[in-house]
Amino acid sequence: MSTHVYPQANGQTKSNNKIIVNNLKKRLDKKKGKWAEELLLFLWADRTTSKVATGQTPYSLVFGIEAVIPTEVVIMTTRYLLQDQENNNRILAEDLNTIDELRDLAKICIAAHQQRIAKA
Structure with missing residues (x-):
């Protein structure tokens, strides 16, 4: 999520999203078409690490x-x-x-x- 109020955060957001997307790609090679279930797991892991x-x-x-x-x-x-x-x-x-x-x-x-x- 980008913000006009705090533009410095935009780069961090892109970096964080890139990590999530790369991890999803690795995981989804084995589980085709189940990205919605995997996304919730990755978001939970990201927010609690x-x-x-x-x-x-x-x-x-x-x-x-x-x-x-x-x-x-x-x-x-x-x-x-x-x-x-x-x-x-x-x-x-x-x-x-x-x-x-x-x-x-x-x-x-x-x-x-x-x-x-x-x-x-």
Whole structure:
């Protein structure tokens, strides 16, 4: 997605889309005609994977929390089993209170990453 408000993001968007398209092409060689199902998997993977530039996942920067992957619910991991509704609500409230700090840290990481790239 391009934006007129923040044109610097346009190059990053194209780069990110290129990664998704290249991964889809590799995967679709084996599964002809099933790109719609595969796209959802790639988008989920992309949004829940930490990025080098920010040190955070795009999902956490938007929602302030880490995503629980569907496998953790089906297999019932310890992380999932130890949660109760009251404790979960408290943690969510705390995470929402610190989301601006998380985003500020991501901005600092991006600036440091850009400086490293410029030096290289």
